[in-house]
Amino acid sequence: MNQEQKSPNIRRRRLGQVLRGLREESGLTLDAAAKGAGVPRSTLGRMETAEARRLRHTDLNALADFYNVDAETREGMHGLAREAKERGWWSKYKDVFGERALPDWEAEASAIRTFQSQLIPGLFQTPRYAAAIFRGGRATTEENIERLVEARMTRQQILNRIHPPRMTAVIDEAALHRLIGGHEIMREQLEHLGHLAVRHNIDVQVLPYEAGEHLGMEGSFTILEFPEPRDTPIVYVETATRGLFLESTEELDAYNVTFSNVQGVALSTSRSAEFIHHATQALEKQT
Template sequence: MQRPHSPTLRRRRLSAELRRARSNTNLTTTQVVKQLKWAAGKLSKIENAETQTVKAEDLDKLMDLYEVSDSAQREALHALAKDAKLRGWWSNYREVFGPQSLPDFEAEASVIRTFESSVIPGLLQTPAYATAVFEGGRYTGVEEIERRTRARMERREILTRFNPAKFRVVLDEAALRRSMGSREVMTEQMQHLLYMARLPNVDLQVLPFAAGAHAALVAPFSILEFPEPLDLPIVFVDTATDGLFLEEPEEVEQHTVTYSDAQGSALSTTQSARFIADVLKTLESE
């Protein structure tokens, strides 16, 4: 299976490259628009990644104007423009993920750091557990719950594919104690957590009640980092709707510090595995 890529990140990368090329020629946006005889907002939408499609002929005009003559560089920019038009598997679940999709960014993330306080993170959920989570919300239609569960299960592929994303999790004890569905559902979920915790790309740390107050007494969040230098880290914060993306460097830094502090208060990965195993034993003995 071919590894999916993020159309959004490719579009942003293309915009960044074009802005840099324009800057290298000391041209202003006004000068570019005037020379190409474009509408005033056309270049702005391209440079701000607000347009999904950049026509090949428009891209060639920009590169000619910016004196981009290297054939490899021109080919790379055309490849970015082409990739930006493609749709990932998550586009089939637009009603589930919303217009700005978390899987869109997860597809190319090299490292994902997550703090979760109430439930097992979606990337580590079993189908039965995910179904129980959705049944606890307002999504009561059977078909809708099944569709949301399928979408969540497809997200998990980023952890087991070739060259998988590194997943670092700080999980509040409450997520382990909160019963979702039946005892059998929770037993299976704890077994799955222990299995995933053994993967070399997954680090799972439990933040026990005994730790008391800690820095992450806030909404659950994830920090996504990418291998390309032009793709800056972003933060995703869970909300009651579709979630919120934060991209300002100060916001990313604040969440990074918060995650590090919570990680420092959590048990080690080895201690956490023992903790989860004890929770599993309790479930199995009930």
């Protein structure tokens, strides 16, 4: 894996797991461990929950001494801390992605499952379709639109890497009919979606109107899975103000059940390809 494909967030989460595991093995509360190691309780708490952005060598050494870890474990802790400070390409777009960037998690994902109720998934969008979405009735400069589109197109490079993630997308029929940017842009987008649907690592399923009610009616979401068993999956839900990352077992279970439901009532990949083709042809007649 090259430098740009490493995820600092995942490294922080692994380090947090190590520290929490050492504390629990010692049978200590957070207060007792922090006091014993001489590390502020709030600092140790943020380290264990992967919220700490600054990981100081002195704190790590103090914890390693307190837990009496071996040299290999100590070096592993420092190695994770060093990698957690590294920056991927998305750091250049902090104004676009925010503090906890979705590409940070996508960088190492081995499988991505997404349900989209209104739009074509961001990883599948064409530049003109994405630009039309970002305009979306808002008064904004073209320069800002270009930057947002550039960031989104760069995200899509994970689908072209040597070992791309397995991508499964269930897309509501509404997303195929919603006329984003006009007939020409929408036709171009559907053609692109049709081409992606036949890639070996991508499955696209259309959820037709006739499927009726389903568990995904509350909104879109994405589940990201990782190759390392210790890196538990994470759910991403985008809101009007920010993206939410959900990690608890209960939340993961709920979204796994929801995705299984929408995938189960969606059309097969072959029938979905035909559906997308017919929708594209319908737009061709209107352009």
